[in-house]
Amino acid sequence: MKKTLTLTSALALIATGALAAQTDVTIGMQLEPPHLDPTSAAAGAIDQVLYSNVFEGLTRFGPDGTVNAGLAESWDISEDGTTYVFKLRTGVKFHDGTDFEATDVVFSLDRARAEDSTNAQKALFDGIESVEAVDANTVKITLNAPQGNFLFNMAWGDAVIVAPESIDDIKNNPVGTGAFTFADWKQGDSITIARNANYWGTAPALEEATFKFISDPTAAFGAMMAGDVDAFYGYPAPENLAQFEADPRFNVLSGSTEGETILAINNKLEPFNDVRVRKAVSMAIDRQAIIDGAMFGYGTPIGTHFAPHNPDYVDLTGNAPFDPAAAKALLAEAGYPDGFKTTLKLPPPSYARRGGEIIAAQLREIGIETEISNLEWAQWLEQAFRGYDFGLTIVSHTEPMDIGIYARPEYYFQYDNADLQSLIKKLGVESDPNKRTEMLQQAQTIISEDYVNGYLFQLALTSVVDAKLNGIWENAPTQAVDLTGVSWSE
């Protein structure tokens, strides 16, 4: 092991020496993390900077979403599927020099599932009965029931391993086991990480990486064009992408995300409590026009609340084909031959603001007049999300596997269907993968055929990358900008 390591670093040295390739990178991002503890907050920006770079878990996601070995070298699963014995890698050190041992795993998992834990994804740890350190390099985890996706759960950024020695200051000075150590945080500007010389795995090609936070789309465009940033993760203005694509200096990566963008309908509000009216709204919408007009072609049409890249997805876009004449007939049948007036409340992202103007024009065609109000997020949360004070609104639901929200009648679009509620309940305790698939597809069909919301498109993750920079993830199986495999060519 040691021999190969020296060999690879020697090779790396030759490579850098001979070609004098660049070894630092600056990545642009729209949002800045509120603090640097991935195990105690939901903010995606924390994981984007730290996941796999600074912190590692027992298992880890690959760029294609597969689950690979992380700090655990291998594992044994008992016959009944309730006991996992993880064999940990040896010789791993935290950035502060302390050893990584089984006790750290016990500490991290106990901390995450503790009563007072603020972990944003506590459900990941729900099935854990106990975590024990068998010896310094072996951990035994007992589950209270077999769980098909336990290794997947342990790969999340919320399940990374932290050390008790450095936990107190983790929000400002994160100490992990990853290939990069945290170096500097200029609040409001950037975070810098540097290569970890004592890394247990393959040393990264980059010596230093800076994450620069640029929230304004115009500034993002300028920074990219001027070369101030080498890549922009989640580029915020799709209208500029055609320009980047035409420019040989850049590559545009377009991947999938978990963001179902929907025209949410207030199901309790008249006239939307009539399924015919909801169906008419869905059929009045030309999804492709919205994707072209609001997202400049980036996005996949959806017909239900489920990510198209998920193997359990069913294409239900045919349930609501674009057909204004049929939509108008449905409205007449429901008792609104001349249409009606309603509100359309739009949060700040451009998919909502631009998409809203297009939808308003499309609804006007069938006689529905919408009064548009552009709201800031705080106002939107207060009025629409918590106050139920809306007719229609547009929002992207970016949480993975969130079809369960349709079983919550108090959730802002107020869909109340006992059949779906009992189905989701059964799904929660079902572990047979085939049955789960069947149930998930059934749930997708129910909400699609009930026209709960207008299903628009799956948000695309678009990144602009310098053409000479290799190894940036195209898809987002989890929110991460994994730099361990990133390098400069030439």
Next chain:
Amino acid sequence: MRNIIVGLCLTMVFALAALVSLVWTPFDVTQLDISSKLQKPSATHWFGTDHFGRDILSMIMVGAQTSIAVAVVAVVIGMGFGVPLGLWAAAKRGSLLDEVIMRGNDLVFAFPSLLIAIMITAVFGPSAINAIIAIGIFNIPVFARLTRGAALSLWTRDYILSARVSGKGAARISVEHILPNVMNLLIVQGTIQFSLGILAEAALSYVGLGVQPPTPSWGRMLADSQTLISLAPHMALFPGFAIILTVLGLNLAGDGLRDLFDPRLRRVGR
């Protein structure tokens, strides 16, 4: 004199565009045509199309209507409240009431106009009505101060004294003798405030607090064009020029009117 002609001509062009747009525009501004988005200026679309395929010339015509309507009502609000307040304060000059009115005005005046507008629209929600109210409110102290200042010097005149001797009350003197004599000043100031109103409406719409879509507004057209500026510069240029030319026209007209009405100011060379 040349100023006033150029100014009035520019203003007339936009007023005319707004009037025509009431009955006719080259294209329907609420009709989106995504497939013909971002077209360069051409014979069909003189000013090109925007990111939704709408005709920019049509949008500027209807936008002129929005701008003018907002600015006119805002000036009327400013004059409607400001002038009576100023007359009243001047009539009761030196009294507690005068102090209260004028310090109240100072209070409103102390805030930058855009800040007041943002405060109002943040509390009551963005809409055309709230934008008008917001812009109207910051016009009030402008007219109140101007009226009081001019009225104060008039109150010392002999003809006012004779009116008082003949038994007229303060209110009647204000309306019959003071107001007609400050009218020139008010008209000049009104033109200036009108141009500022157009700017303020554009600024509010630019930050998303003015008239709401789909009603076109020059400010929002600029905001929409921001990220597209390198791809479709015409989207920013035309509404930008519309704002500049209207404001320029109104300012020239205002200056010209002032010179016309008040030759003394011209000599001072302000």
